[in-house]
Amino acid sequence: MNMLVKRKAVVQKAKDLRYKETDVKYTTVEYPDLFVCKSCKKPIEKEELKSNHNLCPACGAHFYISPYDRLDLCFDQYERIEFSQHVDNPINFPGYADKKQLAKERSGLDEAIVIAKAKIKDLETYVFVMDKEFMMASMGIEVGERICRCFEMAQEEGLPVVGFCASGGARMQEGIYSLMQMANTSFAIKDFSDAGGFFLAVLTNPTTGGVLASFASLADMTIAEPFATIGFTGRRVIEQTIKEKLADDFQTSEFQLAHGFLDEIVSRQDLHDYIEKALAYHR
Missing domain, CATH: 3.90.226.10 (2-enoyl-CoA Hydratase; Chain A, domain 1)
Incomplete structure (x- = not known):
């Protein structure tokens, strides 16, 4: 149950920060469900990135696709x-x-x-x-x-x-x-x-x-x-x-x-x- 609550908190954090300018350094250790765009530095939920064909929804940066x-x-x-x-x-x-x-x-x-x-x-x-x-x-x-x-x-x-x-x-x-x-x-x-x-x-x-x-x-x-x-x-x-x-x-x-x-x-x-x-x- 604690893991579910923790995951919800991480997802909510991603939603709150996704399109905001920020100087905070996010890491995959602290936020395993987030991917930080190398171009605009904005955090994106990994599932959202995948569903968007590995394109940053904020700046349109193209990332690797298999x-x-x-x-x-x-x-x-x-x-x-x-x-x-x-x-x-x-x-x-x-x-x-x-x-x-x-x-x-x-x-x-x-x-x-x-x-x-x-x-x-x-x-x-x-x-x-x-x-x-x-x-x-x-x-x-x-x-x-x-x-x-x-x-x-x-x-x-x-x-x-x-x-x-x-x-x-x-x-x-x-x-x-x-x-x-x-x-x-x-x-x-x-x-x-x-x-x-x-x-x-x-x-x-x-x-x-x-x-x-x-x-x-x-x-x-x-x-x-x-x-x-x-x-x-x-x-x-x-x-x-x-x-x-x-x-x-x-x-x-x-x-x-x-x-x-x-x-x-x-x-x-x-x-x-x-x-x-x-x-x-x-x-």
Whole structure:
């Protein structure tokens, strides 16, 4: 009974403070039912955050969403495509096997990408979703091969591809083999495009490094979620190299849109309808 009273008190505290400016530092230890927005610093009930697709109801900040939650949100139905071939440790990089196993346990995935065939109403499409919870969605041999296979299957069936990109770049534990995936995925998209295929890329936070320098920048339409980090090299490295202070919004979705690198910024809750219209227009 005491636990129930305590929980009610915590929930009431959240409701009282949710949209008020405050300097108080809330922690998950003191208030386990609260999530504090990293953008506006306002506390949100975790259940409310989840029901709002991991968007802050106060400022609209976008937080991590799992591949399957994203598929549920953006499509009416989907079927995951399984892959039986796996690559373990091609260059015997020390500690890679353990790190990869930890990523599998943490994410519940066998790799940093999910491939599916999905539908919105009567519109079919192939989809890939990258998951930063799996080694920052770094691109290794398996990720590259699955993306290539996604475009090949779409080309065979005359279907479009929708790709949700998120990555820290190439997977250093696979050495030159990971860098080769930049070329492999680019060639696959070239063949797909030459055959008349339509590719819609959705850049999420973060989309960087070799992924941005390859397939993420080769779409027919490129959109992004708000406030996403999009860039090749890290901000700090660039500032140290050019000896200049960069703009506060440098390498954000908004910055990239203003400089012509994006077609549009689309909030997460609007992606379903946006994707439907894009697929219908290019069918």
